[in-house]
Amino acid sequence: MPKLGRRHFIAGMAGAVGGGLVVGCAKPDRKSRVQSFVLAPEQSLQGENVWFATVSAHADWGESVVVRTVDGRAKKVEGNPEFPINRGKTHVRSQAGVQSLYHPDRLTRPMLRSGGRGSGEFEPIGWVQALDILVEKLGPPNQPLLITGRIAGTRARIASSFAKLLGGRHLVYEPLETTTLRESIRRAFGTDQLPHLDIRNTQYILSFGADFLGTWVSPVQYSVAYGHFRHGEGRERGLLTQIEPRMSMTGSNADRWLYIKPGHEGAVALSIAHVIVSEGVVSESVWGDALEAVGGREALDRYKPDAVSADAGVSVDNIRAVAREFASRQPGIAIAGGPALAQTNGSNVGVAILLLNWIVGSVGRTGGVMPNPAPPSSIPSPLAPTAYSEFASISEKSNAGPQSIFVYDVDPAYGLPELTGFKKMLVELTDVDFLATMAMFENETYAYADLVLPSTHPFEEWGDYSVEAADGRQVIGYQQPVVTPRSDVRSFGDLLLTIAPELITNRAVRAETMHEAVKSSALGQFGDANPAMSPDENWIELLRRGGYWGGTSLPGKFSDVPDWSIDSLKGPAFSGSDVEYRFQLIPFETVSAGTGTEAVNPWLQAAPDPLTTVTWTTWVEINPKTADKLGLKRGDLVDVVTPTGKISAGIYDSPVVPPDVIGVPVGGGRKQGGRWDKEQGENILSILSPQIDSTTGALAWAATRAKLEKVGKSRELPTLEFYDDPRNDEEAPPVQVTRD
């Protein structure tokens, strides 16, 4: 006789006596409820969870998320478990997606300037009037300047064609720009695509300044892989070495962290190459061709460890040790990012570092650096940023006459250094005929605008997205509205399609709405992805899975050898003499608040910086001994003075900060914004000197030196950590450590 569980027994009994009495114990039946779809406008089932896959609002590396909605309201963001980039995981910023969606300070309707220019006074108008103004001011004969962030996919395609059709220009603005990274990849591997870093299968990561676990390129993808790299089943624990001037979040997770004077990363990388080559740890057949292409062994001879060590601040022993580890623990990956590339010699430093991959033979190899295919042309990956020097030169070019400018979702008036001509132009409104901004929130550029347009949240619009740093495959994410907007906002793509009828007749886009545009490009690409299904079914399947990933007809390819010469690597140049400006200023992006775009969200403002645990405000990281010498203690306000300007912020004495370095997070000090970010902290970006990378003209945002001046006031820093002297506990440290 089968064993009767208690529950079965009661359920059986319930059948016999009629369920009423035992409802609490009986098997909960599948609920069925008749519900009219007329009453369920948002595909919602009353009281039931409905999940939609879409692209995360806050992660420009292309994170597919599933959003839980209940009764037509978005509740919770989770990673899309099927999506190969984030594999069900999310970045901290994606988690806050629902908060920016339901933010009380969102712009809700179009507004026209009512006060003087720059007064920031507006009156609400209707969309009809707003569109009329936009058509008049942006349309012929004006040649508008369109400025957006790193938008992608159909949206990017429409924006670029829009600017082109009107004879204007489309600039892509990225505050801490990564132009040098792209340039060095182009030089080192001969590709425009970001490569796939096979962190999952690698044995060793040698990272020069790349905060790949926090903010660099595709942090969630790399973090998921890092989990496997450290403790994946059936593999040895991988080793991570981080070489950088200020310890980043990734640096704090490194097994070996080394300080380097900024700008010398290239020299040290070449020195490591020199050790590997001269000690013969890796056979010549591996690195011969590549080295020959960049100048041969002789060119490396200038980079003997003892020649490099003093300038770079890395000991000869450390250079040797890292070289031997890197060469012996293969496959390994060498990557460059952050302050290493934000120098006047940034792109060359980048190539020198990436060259190490050629030296140990990990280019194109499992566990190494692998090529990514190009995205389909109708779904571009995020547009490459426009180099800073182009922004800087706009004001000069404007001799042509006053400009009409349309800024979407970025804030150049906030992010550009104070000295930039273009920023002056925006702020002083010289030579600006018309300025329109479209965004979800007020920002600094908004204050100078003539017309302000409210935009949809990414959870309210259609879109698509080719992942830039994919995993060696074509990975496309689809964005669908998760909820209906609560107010009269429009999506950027829809707006452009409305005001530019030419776009619709033009061959590039034949659609009246983003929905149509996205769908038609998807059908064109993947309409027959599953031949067993109709194109429409395939489209629904794409939306359900959140995207498409898989084989591609255009596999990526690296060049055979790097296209570079070791001789082109020069030393760095800084703004400010090291006598007067004794500190190297390293601005950095925090993991939660980003470059300030995320600061509207109180969750992200309140999420502590991992290393300092500071929340909400801007701080100055300084070595405790240096602070002692200067007579400063935690929370004392100092003026950070660069040759360009100054800001004041409280100091945080952090034992990981080198004596000659100060670190300041970007993203604070927005003069306009929501209630939680307006005037919160200080804006370090504004006082950077306009130093540029000599090759690409990119902003060298870590090439400004600074000095500190005491303000004489003090203000407690809002930290998670308690200020008091911690107990020095050797007996039972909370984080226990073992060697293996």
Next chain:
Amino acid sequence: MQEPVVADARTTDRELLDFMMRTPRWYFGSTLVLGGVLAAGFAVFILLLMFGLQYFGYSHPVYWSFPIVNLVFWIGISHAGIMVSAILRISQAEWRRPVTRAAEVLTIFSLLTAMLMPVIHSGRPWRTLYWEFPYDWIRGIWPNPRSPLVWDPSAIFTYLLSTLMFVYIALLPDIAIARDKPSGPVRRAIYTVLAMGFRGTSRQWRIQAVAGILLSAIILPIFVSVHSIVSWDFAVTVLPGWHNTVFAPYFVIGAVHSGVSAVVTVTIVFRKIFKLENYIKADHIDSLTRLLIVVAVTWAYFLMLDFMFGLYGEEPAEVATWMKRTFEMPWKVLAPIFIITAFLFPVPMWLFRNVRRSFKWMFITTISVNIGMWLERYMLIVPGLERKSDLQFVYGEFTPSWSEGIIVAASFALVMLGVLTFAKVLPIIPTADVKEGQVLSETIRVGRVEVPAAMRE
């Protein structure tokens, strides 16, 4: 030798019941001031009820402070009454007579005030009131008997009820005297009911005396248990600085130290404001102070035990808590103030007979003890919560806020107002008891020897 109070019965009645019958002008002034402070405290309480406890100075993880310090302090004070009355009554110490009533009344009002503290302190006082008591037994919803916060109300209520009975029994003859004095018809009616027909028959006297002695004996263990239980609010936890083994007896003796000091203070004040110079003599204060010296020294011994056991264990968190309590701000300032005011200043002074017999100095020294004892509770409760465990991210700090200050001030006002009001309606000096004393001390000459005029049964 005790100085007997020499006055005839009629004068005694008039002098002792004077305040009840006539109202001096200062009474209105002081009632007004105390009432004002109390009203401010009430306003703060309303504010806390409406908007949450945000006005308090607590922060994570320091979740208890002034109201709980106050709870321990007032329960401590409440021990005086019973200590003085019950022990002295059992031991038949003659000098107790004029001071017992003041001590008992102080007990009642400080207990009532103490009981208010956890209510004010809790997040949802309205639920505290009905969930702390097993009112909901019909639905099987009980309080948690493992929690000291359930032991507390049980102990305190037991203590309050027994104290009320004790005081009432002692009051009976005095109410009867008041009933027999000329007063308004309303008062007369009330006194008549309250006196329960006490006419002073010898049977009534015998029952009254026996009941008093019996209640004294019953109340003593309660008195020991109450403050032990209060100490377990802290000692049952695993917090360094709180889970000390000596807490129970240490708290009890500390309560007696602060309580008896408070009785001395109150007696001196009453002597002054109610013009009882004829009844409260330097002798009485001297005797109380001798008792105080013994109590204070015992208390100091337990203080040292607490300290030593903390160090003997060599538990790092415990030692770190002690280091914090001794060497870090603000404790390094508070600690010396506490030890000086509670012990080093008053106790050596008491060794001098002149001090013991000086009302002024005794007033100053006993006030000093209670400043010190309030600080002692503060120092026992808060540093432990500021935590010095291995997990350094849980460290916290406490900065008092205005709201807590007002609550503390209001608690003092409440006790004072209570005692004053009591003195207005009932005799604050046990008239019958004093008269009994007078009679007992009267002598008659029988031939050449003087013999007591009356004999004890």
Next chain:
Amino acid sequence: MISQHEKAARAVQKFGAATIPSDDPELNQEGRRWGMVVDADLCTGCQACVVACQSENNLAINEEQRVLEGRAKAWIRIERYWEGEFPNAKARYLPVMCQHCGNAPCEPVCPVWATYRNPEGLNVQVYNRCIGTRFCANGCPYSVRFFNWWNPEWPEPMGDMLNPDVTVRTKGIVEKCTFCVQRIQRAKRDAVQQGRELADGDVSPACVQSCPTNALVFGNLNDKNSKVSKLAKSDRSYALLESVGTDPSVVYLKKVDPFVAAHEDHGHD
């Protein structure tokens, strides 16, 4: 000092074969004890779990003033411990949430049973019942209990994002990590509806689900085939504040540092 092996052996005993501290085995026929494994070697400090928990569990906004007052609420926090000085300074991360202690110091002190141990090993907080004495918050050695000093505020339309499965806590009560009990309940219900047993990995608290490196793993410690119970037997496992004897359901795995000096290897002293 006890050796690393002894410690490890104890950990195995404690976490591997734990019995259910339930008064009523009827209520937990599956013999579950929910638990979590936190790998200190995998936590990168990325804060995804922190915000995931805020979002899932309707935690109030921690304004700057609240952080300064020390009244910010975070059911899970990433503690960061410094070691050494520049240039050899290191930062170590430690996610700390309620440890769901088998022998919880917060439970016996609650006068109204507002916090108790449920049959499946969770330390449960009954918001309706709590009267806000904060005794439990004092008693918890990990300081993971938070008091509501005021009513939380969500300016319109922020209320729309609140999770309907989780109570919004009013002023005057204590709250803490629940191991996302609403998700456990939902998973159990779904399993019953689908007519199957609850499988390992069916329940994923918000923090665990978001954690990119899988530093957090959740499951049934009493199921010897579950991922958590296997990880808990690792020779890297230890308990936080082990000396207090709380028998936590959260098992930590030691940070691995191949370059740490032998005498600093805290496991070997």
